[in-house]
Amino acid sequence: xxxxxxxxxxxxxxxxxxxxxxxxxxxxxxxxxxxxxxxxxxxxxxxxxxxxxxxxxxxxxxxxxxxxxxxxxxxxxxxxxxxxxxxxxxxxxxxxxxxxxxxxxxxxxxxxxxxxxxxxxxxxxxxxxxxxxxxxxxxxxxxxxxxxxxxxxxxxxxxxxxxxxxxxxxxxxxxxxxxxxxxxxxxxxxxxxxxxxxxxxxxxxxxxxxxxxxxxxxxxxxxx
Numbered sequence: 001x002x003x004x005x006x007x008x009x010x011x012x013x014x015x016x017x018x019x020x021x022x023x024x025x026x027x028x029x030x031x032x033x034x035x036x037x038x039x040x041x042x043x044x045x046x047x048x049x050x051x052x053x054x055x056x057x058x059x060x061x062x063x064x065x066x067x068x069x070x071x072x073x074x075x076x077x078x079x080x081x082x083x084x085x086x087x088x089x090x091x092x093x094x095x096x097x098x099x100x101x102x103x104x105x106x107x108x109x110x111x112x113x114x115x116x117x118x119x120x121x122x123x124x125x126x127x128x129x130x131x132x133x134x135x136x137x138x139x140x141x142x143x144x145x146x147x148x149x150x151x152x153x154x155x156x157x158x159x160x161x162x163x164x165x166x167x168x169x170x171x172x173x174x175x176x177x178x179x180x181x182x183x184x185x186x187x188x189x190x191x192x193x194x195x196x197x198x199x200x201x202x203x204x205x206x207x208x209x210x211x212x213x214x215x216x217x218x219x220x221x222x223x224x
Contacts, residue, residue: 024184027051029120030176031191032219039223040168044095046161046176048185049120052154059114059157070112079110082159091161092185093176094204097169101204108161116155120188170223177216181206187217196221 028048035043050058060066062074070078086092090103165172176185184206192198197220204216 024178024181026054026183027122028183028185029122030185030187030217032174032187032193032196034172034193034196034221035162036223037168040170041097041172041221041223042165042168044163044165044172044174046093046163046174048159048161049115049156049188050158051120051122052118052156055114055118055155055157059155062112062157063114068114068116070114075110075112078112083107083110091163091176092178092183093163093174094201095163095165096171096173097165097167098171101175102166104163105166106164108163110162111160113158113160114155115158116152118154118156119158120156121154171221173218173220175201175204175216175218177201177204177206177214179204179206181208181214184214185217187219192219193221195223 028050031047031049033045033047034041035045062070062078064074065071087107091108093104094101095104096102178185187198189198199218199220200215201218202215204218205213206216207213
Protein backbone atom coordinates (compact mmCIF):
# COMPACT_ATOMS: atom_id res chain seq x y z
CA UNK A 1 0.00 0.00 0.00
CA UNK A 2 1.39 3.36 -0.98
CA UNK A 3 1.14 5.78 1.93
CA UNK A 4 1.55 9.52 1.96
CA UNK A 5 4.81 10.63 3.52
CA UNK A 6 5.13 12.47 6.81
CA UNK A 7 4.99 16.29 6.91
CA UNK A 8 8.69 16.46 7.56
CA UNK A 9 9.43 14.53 4.37
CA UNK A 10 7.04 16.79 2.49
CA UNK A 11 8.93 19.76 3.86
CA UNK A 12 12.29 18.36 2.87
CA UNK A 13 11.18 17.82 -0.71
CA UNK A 14 10.32 21.51 -0.88
CA UNK A 15 13.65 22.85 0.33
CA UNK A 16 14.98 23.49 -3.18
CA UNK A 17 12.51 26.26 -4.13
CA UNK A 18 12.63 27.72 -0.63
CA UNK A 19 13.03 31.25 -1.96
CA UNK A 20 9.32 31.35 -2.74
CA UNK A 21 8.11 29.64 0.44
CA UNK A 22 6.93 31.08 3.71
CA UNK A 23 8.55 29.97 6.92
CA UNK A 24 8.49 28.29 9.28
CA UNK A 25 5.68 25.93 8.29
CA UNK A 26 6.49 23.37 10.98
CA UNK A 27 7.64 23.98 14.54
CA UNK A 28 9.40 21.19 16.44
CA UNK A 29 10.32 21.13 20.10
CA UNK A 30 13.47 19.08 20.58
CA UNK A 31 14.42 17.21 23.74
CA UNK A 32 18.06 16.07 24.00
CA UNK A 33 19.24 13.13 26.09
CA UNK A 34 22.73 11.72 26.53
CA UNK A 35 23.44 8.05 27.20
CA UNK A 36 26.62 7.22 29.13
CA UNK A 37 28.40 4.00 30.02
CA UNK A 38 31.63 3.50 31.98
CA UNK A 39 32.12 7.26 32.37
CA UNK A 40 31.72 8.19 28.70
CA UNK A 41 28.87 9.11 26.40
CA UNK A 42 27.93 6.41 23.92
CA UNK A 43 24.71 7.72 22.35
CA UNK A 44 22.82 10.95 21.73
CA UNK A 45 19.04 10.79 21.67
CA UNK A 46 16.81 13.49 20.26
CA UNK A 47 13.06 13.68 20.56
CA UNK A 48 11.04 15.76 18.11
CA UNK A 49 7.60 16.95 19.20
CA UNK A 50 5.78 18.26 16.13
CA UNK A 51 3.40 21.18 16.55
CA UNK A 52 -0.27 20.15 16.78
CA UNK A 53 -1.24 21.38 13.31
CA UNK A 54 1.55 19.45 11.59
CA UNK A 55 0.79 16.45 13.77
CA UNK A 56 -2.83 16.38 12.65
CA UNK A 57 -1.70 16.17 9.03
CA UNK A 58 0.33 13.05 9.67
CA UNK A 59 -1.24 11.17 12.58
CA UNK A 60 -4.27 9.93 10.60
CA UNK A 61 -1.88 8.53 7.98
CA UNK A 62 0.30 6.73 10.52
CA UNK A 63 -2.38 5.56 12.95
CA UNK A 64 -4.02 3.14 10.54
CA UNK A 65 -6.08 1.35 13.19
CA UNK A 66 -7.26 4.71 14.61
CA UNK A 67 -6.54 3.77 18.22
CA UNK A 68 -4.56 6.92 19.03
CA UNK A 69 -1.27 5.06 19.37
CA UNK A 70 1.64 4.14 17.11
CA UNK A 71 1.95 0.36 17.00
CA UNK A 72 5.14 -1.58 16.30
CA UNK A 73 3.95 -2.20 12.74
CA UNK A 74 3.06 1.45 12.20
CA UNK A 75 6.44 2.50 13.62
CA UNK A 76 8.26 0.21 11.20
CA UNK A 77 6.31 1.56 8.23
CA UNK A 78 7.11 5.11 9.30
CA UNK A 79 10.80 4.31 9.86
CA UNK A 80 11.07 2.57 6.49
CA UNK A 81 9.74 5.71 4.80
CA UNK A 82 11.36 8.42 6.86
CA UNK A 83 14.82 7.29 7.91
CA UNK A 84 16.28 6.90 4.39
CA UNK A 85 14.94 10.33 3.43
CA UNK A 86 16.10 12.03 6.62
CA UNK A 87 19.46 10.33 6.18
CA UNK A 88 19.94 12.20 2.90
CA UNK A 89 19.88 15.41 4.96
CA UNK A 90 22.07 14.10 7.77
CA UNK A 91 18.99 13.90 10.00
CA UNK A 92 19.23 17.72 10.10
CA UNK A 93 21.81 17.22 12.86
CA UNK A 94 25.47 17.87 13.56
CA UNK A 95 27.37 16.13 16.38
CA UNK A 96 30.70 17.10 17.90
CA UNK A 97 32.87 15.04 20.27
CA UNK A 98 35.74 17.49 20.60
CA UNK A 99 37.19 17.95 17.12
CA UNK A 100 34.91 19.08 14.31
CA UNK A 101 31.20 18.73 13.65
CA UNK A 102 30.04 15.62 11.81
CA UNK A 103 26.77 14.16 10.67
CA UNK A 104 25.38 11.12 12.53
CA UNK A 105 27.37 8.27 10.96
CA UNK A 106 24.61 5.65 11.08
CA UNK A 107 20.85 5.48 11.01
CA UNK A 108 19.39 5.85 14.49
CA UNK A 109 17.26 3.58 16.56
CA UNK A 110 13.79 4.98 15.89
CA UNK A 111 10.51 5.01 17.74
CA UNK A 112 7.38 7.13 17.53
CA UNK A 113 4.41 7.93 19.71
CA UNK A 114 1.44 10.26 20.01
CA UNK A 115 1.27 12.62 22.99
CA UNK A 116 -2.41 13.12 23.76
CA UNK A 117 -2.98 15.60 25.31
CA UNK A 118 -0.21 17.58 23.67
CA UNK A 119 3.07 17.97 25.53
CA UNK A 120 4.09 20.86 23.24
CA UNK A 121 1.98 23.74 21.98
CA UNK A 122 4.07 26.50 20.38
CA UNK A 123 3.26 30.17 20.71
CA UNK A 124 1.20 31.57 17.89
CA UNK A 125 3.31 32.12 14.80
CA UNK A 126 2.61 33.45 11.32
CA UNK A 127 3.08 30.55 8.93
CA UNK A 128 3.17 33.06 6.05
CA UNK A 129 5.80 35.37 7.54
CA UNK A 130 9.02 36.46 5.83
CA UNK A 131 10.99 36.98 9.04
CA UNK A 132 10.06 40.66 9.35
CA UNK A 133 12.01 41.43 6.21
CA UNK A 134 9.33 43.55 4.59
CA UNK A 135 8.74 40.87 1.96
CA UNK A 136 5.07 39.79 2.14
CA UNK A 137 4.36 36.46 0.47
CA UNK A 138 2.23 36.52 -2.67
CA UNK A 139 -1.17 34.98 -1.99
CA UNK A 140 -0.53 32.12 -4.40
CA UNK A 141 2.71 31.21 -2.58
CA UNK A 142 1.33 31.15 0.93
CA UNK A 143 0.87 28.01 2.96
CA UNK A 144 -2.61 26.61 3.16
CA UNK A 145 -4.33 27.78 6.31
CA UNK A 146 -4.35 25.04 8.94
CA UNK A 147 -7.62 23.41 9.76
CA UNK A 148 -9.43 23.78 13.04
CA UNK A 149 -7.97 21.91 16.03
CA UNK A 150 -9.53 18.58 17.00
CA UNK A 151 -12.56 18.80 19.23
CA UNK A 152 -10.72 16.48 21.64
CA UNK A 153 -7.86 18.96 21.96
CA UNK A 154 -4.35 19.23 20.50
CA UNK A 155 -1.85 16.36 20.37
CA UNK A 156 1.70 15.85 19.12
CA UNK A 157 3.30 13.34 16.82
CA UNK A 158 6.67 12.50 18.40
CA UNK A 159 9.79 11.00 16.82
CA UNK A 160 12.60 9.62 19.00
CA UNK A 161 15.99 8.99 17.36
CA UNK A 162 18.98 7.54 19.21
CA UNK A 163 22.35 7.94 17.47
CA UNK A 164 25.39 5.87 18.40
CA UNK A 165 28.62 7.88 18.65
CA UNK A 166 31.54 6.63 16.52
CA UNK A 167 33.41 6.05 19.78
CA UNK A 168 32.69 6.82 23.45
CA UNK A 169 33.51 10.37 24.48
CA UNK A 170 33.45 12.51 27.62
CA UNK A 171 32.35 15.51 25.54
CA UNK A 172 29.51 15.69 23.07
CA UNK A 173 27.34 18.39 21.56
CA UNK A 174 24.48 18.31 19.07
CA UNK A 175 22.87 20.98 16.93
CA UNK A 176 19.75 20.25 14.88
CA UNK A 177 18.28 22.68 12.37
CA UNK A 178 16.85 23.17 8.89
CA UNK A 179 19.10 25.64 7.01
CA UNK A 180 16.08 26.94 5.04
CA UNK A 181 14.01 27.47 8.22
CA UNK A 182 11.04 25.64 6.71
CA UNK A 183 11.12 23.60 9.92
CA UNK A 184 11.97 25.55 13.08
CA UNK A 185 13.62 23.20 15.62
CA UNK A 186 14.06 24.63 19.11
CA UNK A 187 15.39 22.81 22.17
CA UNK A 188 13.11 22.61 25.19
CA UNK A 189 15.08 24.60 27.76
CA UNK A 190 13.41 22.84 30.69
CA UNK A 191 14.62 19.44 29.50
CA UNK A 192 18.34 20.15 29.08
CA UNK A 193 20.18 17.34 30.94
CA UNK A 194 21.91 18.09 34.22
CA UNK A 195 25.53 19.09 33.65
CA UNK A 196 24.79 20.23 30.09
CA UNK A 197 24.46 23.70 28.61
CA UNK A 198 22.21 25.17 25.96
CA UNK A 199 23.57 27.83 23.64
CA UNK A 200 23.60 29.00 20.05
CA UNK A 201 25.89 27.47 17.46
CA UNK A 202 28.37 30.04 16.12
CA UNK A 203 28.01 29.04 12.47
CA UNK A 204 25.06 26.67 11.89
CA UNK A 205 22.08 28.82 11.04
CA UNK A 206 18.82 28.96 9.18
CA UNK A 207 18.56 31.92 6.85
CA UNK A 208 15.35 31.96 4.86
CA UNK A 209 15.85 35.66 4.16
CA UNK A 210 19.46 36.71 3.72
CA UNK A 211 20.59 38.91 6.56
CA UNK A 212 18.06 37.51 9.06
CA UNK A 213 19.78 34.40 10.47
CA UNK A 214 18.34 32.11 13.12
CA UNK A 215 21.28 30.31 14.76
CA UNK A 216 20.79 26.69 15.73
CA UNK A 217 20.35 25.62 19.33
CA UNK A 218 23.28 23.51 20.51
CA UNK A 219 23.34 21.30 23.61
CA UNK A 220 26.82 20.54 24.99
CA UNK A 221 27.53 17.98 27.70
CA UNK A 222 30.80 17.02 29.36
CA UNK A 223 31.64 14.36 31.91
CA UNK A 224 34.41 14.92 34.44
